[in-house]
Amino acid sequence: MLLAQHRCSVASRPLTTVCCTAATPAVGSRSKITTSYSSNHSRSSVLTPTSPLTTTTQKRSYLTGGDEHVDVLCIGGGVMSASVGLLCKLLEPSWNVKIIERLESPAMESSEAYNNAGTGHAAYCELNYTSESQLETGEHHVEIAKALDICEKFHVSKQWWAYLTKERILDIPVTNWLNHTPHLSFVHGDANVAMLKRRYERLKKEPLFSSMEFTEDEKTIAEWAPLIMDGRQSGAEKLACTRVQMGTDNDWGALTGGLIAAFERAGGTFVGNWEADKLRQNSDGTWTVHQKSTYTQSGLPDLTATGLPDPFGFGSKAEVNTRANFVFVGAGGASLQLLQKAKIPEIAGYGGFPVSGQFFVCRKPEVVCRHSVKCYGKAAVGSPPMSVPHLDRRYIRGEELLLFGPYAGFSPNFLKHGSPLDLISTVNPFNVIPMVAAGGQNIDLSVYLAKELASTKAERMQVLREFFPNAQDEDWSQITAGQRVQIMKEDKAKVGIIQFGTEIIQKADRTISGLMGASPGASVSVQIALDVVEKAWPDFVQGKWKNKLEQMIPGYKKQLNENKDLYKEVALKDKAGSHSVLGIPH
Numbered sequence: 001m002l003l004a005q006h007r008c009s010v011a012s013r014p015l016t017t018v019c020c021t022a023a024t025p026a027v028g029s030r031s032k033i034t035t036s037y038s039s040n041h042s043r044s045s046v047l048t049p050t051s052p053l054t055t056t057t058q059k060r061s062y063l064t065g066g067d068e069h070v071d072v073l074c075i076g077g078g079v080m081s082a083s084v085g086l087l088c089k090l091l092e093p094s095w096n097v098k099i100i101e102r103l104e105s106p107a108m109e110s111s112e113a114y115n116n117a118g119t120g121h122a123a124y125c126e127l128n129y130t131s132e133s134q135l136e137t138g139e140h141h142v143e144i145a146k147a148l149d150i151c152e153k154f155h156v157s158k159q160w161w162a163y164l165t166k167e168r169i170l171d172i173p174v175t176n177w178l179n180h181t182p183h184l185s186f187v188h189g190d191a192n193v194a195m196l197k198r199r200y201e202r203l204k205k206e207p208l209f210s211s212m213e214f215t216e217d218e219k220t221i222a223e224w225a226p227l228i229m230d231g232r233q234s235g236a237e238k239l240a241c242t243r244v245q246m247g248t249d250n251d252w253g254a255l256t257g258g259l260i261a262a263f264e265r266a267g268g269t270f271v272g273n274w275e276a277d278k279l280r281q282n283s284d285g286t287w288t289v290h291q292k293s294t295y296t297q298s299g300l301p302d303l304t305a306t307g308l309p310d311p312f313g314f315g316s317k318a319e320v321n322t323r324a325n326f327v328f329v330g331a332g333g334a335s336l337q338l339l340q341k342a343k344i345p346e347i348a349g350y351g352g353f354p355v356s357g358q359f360f361v362c363r364k365p366e367v368v369c370r371h372s373v374k375c376y377g378k379a380a381v382g383s384p385p386m387s388v389p390h391l392d393r394r395y396i397r398g399e400e401l402l403l404f405g406p407y408a409g410f411s412p413n414f415l416k417h418g419s420p421l422d423l424i425s426t427v428n429p430f431n432v433i434p435m436v437a438a439g440g441q442n443i444d445l446s447v448y449l450a451k452e453l454a455s456t457k458a459e460r461m462q463v464l465r466e467f468f469p470n471a472q473d474e475d476w477s478q479i480t481a482g483q484r485v486q487i488m489k490e491d492k493a494k495v496g497i498i499q500f501g502t503e504i505i506q507k508a509d510r511t512i513s514g515l516m517g518a519s520p521g522a523s524v525s526v527q528i529a530l531d532v533v534e535k536a537w538p539d540f541v542q543g544k545w546k547n548k549l550e551q552m553i554p555g556y557k558k559q560l561n562e563n564k565d566l567y568k569e570v571a572l573k574d575k576a577g578s579h580s581v582l583g584i585p586h
Contacts, residue, residue, distance in 0.1 A: 070096040070269075073289055073324035075276045075338060077101025078111040079252050079522045080330035080515055082259035083529040089266040090169075090552070091533070091545045097268045098322065099260070102275035102294050102417075107256035109415055110332045111522060113396040115482030117359075117403065120248035121523035122154040123147035124212070125183035125376040128388050130199055140195075142202040148561055151208045153524040155560055155571060155578070159553045160526045161255075162578035169262050177254035179395045180584050183247030184225055184375040186239070186467070192378060193240040200242050208561045211586075213243045227371045227391070231469035245585050247374055249395055252522040274320070279327070279342040285511050287327045287342075293318035326536055329514030333414030333485035336426055339514045344507040348430040349490035350516070351438075353498060354414055354423060355449070357481040359405035360464060364475045368393070368402050377467065383448045391467045404464050408452040409480065416482050431488070434496030438488045442498055484518040502528065510536050526553075 072088050072095060074081035085099045103109070110116060123129040129147040132140055161178075164170035187196045193216060203209040215221060221241050222229040260270050278290035295318065327342075329335045333354060339347040362368060376390040391404045414422035427435065439446070457478065464471045487499040502517035502524075513532055530549075534541045541549065550556050560567040571577050572586045579586040 067288075067321045067323055069286075069323045070098045071324070072097040072326050072328065073287075073322055074099040074328045074330055075289070076329070076331035076334070077103065077106035077256075077260070077270065077272065078109060078330060078332060079107065079256045079259070079525050080528060081328065082106065082256045082263060083525045084328050084330060084532050085268055085270075086169075086259050086263040086266065087529045087533060089263060089268050091540070091548055093267065097263075098324075099263070099268065099270045100274045100276060100291060100322075101270070101272045104272045106260045106270065106272070107253040109417065110482040110484070110518075111252045111256045112482065113251045113253040113394075114479055115416065116252060116522070117390065117392060117406070117481075118250050118252065118394055118396075119183075119374055119390075119392070119523070120154060120178070120250045121150055121520035122183070122244075122247065123150045124209070124244035124247055125185045125242070125374060125390075126388060127185055127187075127196075127199070127376065127378050130203070132195060132198065140198055142198050144202055144206070147203065148206065148208065150520055150524065152559060152561060153520075153527040155208070155555065156530070156553060157523060157526040158578040158582060158584075159555055159570060162581035163552045164259075164262065165581055169266075170258050171262065171265075172254070172258040174582055175395070177251045177258065178582055178584075179249045180245075181247050181249040181393055181395075182224070182373045183244045184373050185242045185377075186221075186225070186228060186375050187378055188237050188239050188466075190238050193238045196240045196242060206561055207564045207567050209244070211244055211246060214240070215243075216240045225371060225373050225375050227367070227468045227470075228375065230370075243373075246579065248582075248584060249374060249393060250522070251396055254397070255522075276331075276338060277341070279338065279512075281342070281511065282323070285325075285509060287324050287512060289322045289324060289327060291320050291322065325511070327512040328532055329512070331514075333418065333422070333483050335514045335516050336485065337414065337422065339505055339512075339516075340426060340428070342507075342512055344505075344512060346505050346507060349434055350505070351431040351435040351488035352414060352423070352426060352485040352516070353435075353438075353488055354411060355484050355486060356409035356411045357406035357484065358409050359403050359407070359479055359481055360460070360476040361479055362402040362404075362475050362477075363399070367475055368400055371402055371468075375467065383444075387448065389463060389467065391464075404467065404476070406481065407455070407460055407463075408449050410449055410453060411483065413483055414485050416480075418483065431490075434490045435488045437491075437494065437496030438498045439496075441494060441496075445498070485516070487517045504528065504531055504535065506535050530556075 071092075072085070074085045074097070077099060081099050085097050088095060088097050119126075123146070129150055131143045131146075133143070135141055161170065165174060185196060187193060197214060200212060200214040204212050215224075216239065218229060218234060218239060221239060224241060224243055264270055273293060273295045274291040275294050276289050276291050280288045280290075282288060329338045331338055333352065336347070336350065336352045371391065372393050374390060374392040376388055379388045387406065387408060389405065391402065394401050394403050412420050412423040414426075457473070461471060461473055461476070464476070487501075487503055488496060489499055491497040499517065501519065502515060502521065504513055504515055506513035513535060515528060515532075537545075555566060555570045558566060560570060569577070571579050574580055577586070
């Protein structure tokens with residue numbers, strides 16, 4: 001308790017801020033943008049000879065090898081660290097907050113647009129967020145608690161983003177990172193049609209899902225999603241769709257870039273090409289985070305090797321230490337490794353299972369223009385939740401395209417730009433038994449992965465044709481998305497389990513926390529950032545930060561589904577509601 005109190009008192013004292021100030025980004029149209037990032041430097045404040053953000057203060061702080069002291073250090077340059085960092089600066093402007101990233105720019109791993117599906121997860125169309133069981137009476141029970149929870153959390157995200165947009169804190173066009181895209185669920189076969197209708201009837205009663213539509217009419221389905229009916233034999237089998245008009249497609253990379261730029265304008269510091277590789281807690285409760293430069297590993301010239309002048313003195317072995325009152329580990333798949341290096345007791349028993357995703361992409365205009373929705377199907381029997389197939393319209397850096405997948409792949413890397421040794425390096429005496437137990441109980445997952453890895457393009461195209469019967473091989477190319485590391489952990493009943501979703505791991509003294517897991521990820525990033533802040537500084541949240549939090553998020557700590565009037569006020573009100581600000585029809 002004394003340590004926690006001491007840490008909070010240290011964190012609350014303002015430090016001399018070492019930061020850089022980004023110029024106000026230009027606001028342009030989506031149609032011809034060439035980058036999804038808003039500041040006038042090349043996607044980040046990379047310390048390179050041409051970077052406008054290389055200030056004398058920064059060079060003195062980072063290049064002489066001297067230690068620095070910050071209030072909050074975020075490790076990882078994705079949407080999670082960007083959200084936590086900006087939230088901290090808005091709540092406590094005097095704090096020195098820093099974000100470090102091992103790659104040269106923010107959002108180059110899972111947050112990058114092509115490394116994820118870009119769905120604004122609200123449980124409108126994702127059938128894996130509801131479950132169904134048959135009661136002893138023979139009736140079917142549809143469990144919707146998870147769907148309601150995810151939808152509530154996505155509304156929290158939209159409220160914060162709308163606040164940032166209205167206040168010009170997030171100073172980029174909304175259509176650069178969020179576009180109205182209706183969400184559809186599509187199934188075929190008598191049993192699946194009956195299931196979808198029961199789901200619709202159950203969710204339709206809830207305020208957050210009251211706008212959901214259902215149809216079994218082929219003509220209506222063809223109006224909602226023309227490609228689905230192209231080449232499909234009429235009347236061959238029963239079909240059904242649900243639709244929610246309020247769905248979105250999101251470019252999480254563009255949003256992350258905008259959040260980082262806003263963070264810098266608020267006085268925060270972002271630096272690329274620095275990798276945290278050692279974490280040690282000091283006797284006063286603070287943390288020393290050792291970082292090594294990845295400058296010469298990023299494709300940039302190694303000046304020391306050429307004999308040319310090295311104005312920054314990087315060389316190939318530059319190292320720095322940062323002392324932080326609080327550390328947030330938002331490093332995606334690498335979070336497990338970093339929390340293990342921090343040696344916090346709470347990480348014992350946790351492991352990770354990496355899964356790679358692959359998608360088909362179509363850029364042919366005459367095909368793309370005929371599908372303006374995100375259409376989710378039902379996962380095959382025995383396949384994991386993240387395998388739900390979907391055919392999506394995407395908007396990425398001004399380009400409109402279609403994406404279909406995912407197809408599972410496997411790599412032992414925990415990051416797309418990681419190491420093949422990542423998986424084995426995290427196995428230790430504390431987690432090996434839970435990991436083996438979890439693997440043994442998920443043989444179906446192993447079988448699924450094996451089949452996916454062995455599948456040919458022709459076989460994968462057949463899966464696509466269940467959605468789009470007239471799909472032509474030459475119109476679709478394959479890309480590899482980002483790595484996802486599923487949580488493996490101890491379980492009293494089963495010894496070990498694989499847990500789908502995300503989880504915050506925090507040390508008991510509240511000096512360090514980290515985020516593990518995957519989907520729904522970026523869609524609920526604001527709620528995750530709030531959870532991090534609430535767990536780290538509960539007294540501030542209940543005290544001096546309370547009014548600011550309620551200003552930024554009008555529905556803070558309230559359930560919109562339980563209060564129709566508040567839902568209408570917060571989300572649906574003309575001009576002022578989050579949907580109006582973000583351009584989402586309601």
